[in-house]
Amino acid sequence: MTITFKEVCQFLNELYNFSTVSKSFAKKTRKAGKELGLVLCGYGANKIRLRRANHITTTYTNISDPDDHETQTIILTHAILTHKLHETERSD
Numbered sequence: 001m002t003i004t005f006k007e008v009c010q011f012l013n014e015l016y017n018f019s020t021v022s023k024s025f026a027k028k029t030r031k032a033g034k035e036l037g038l039v040l041c042g043y044g045a046n047k048i049r050l051r052r053a054n055h056i057t058t059t060y061t062n063i064s065d066p067d068d069h070e071t072q073t074i075i076l077t078h079a080i081l082t083h084k085l086h087e088t089e090r091s092d
Helices: 005-016 023-036 069-081
Strands: 002-004 039-042 048-051 057-061
Touching: 002 005, 005 057, 005 069, 023 069, 039 069, 048 069
Parallel strands: 002 057
Antiparallel strands: 039 048, 048 057
């Protein structure tokens, strides 16, 4: 799956009017991401790849500075909010 950074920002702004990231929010986001098994890594000049605990990857594109901590917090926030915690029930 590939998502642009602009789409992520629009998603967050629609839900929470998400315009700035505080240091305490960033710290909590990183802790929650770690608990969920989310791993971020830079990928190319303007991409970040997110790997989930189940090894599914999502690529975020059109990022001006992938090493920026605020940008990474925004990506992690999006990943946490869209993370599926439980599998759907099986119908046998």
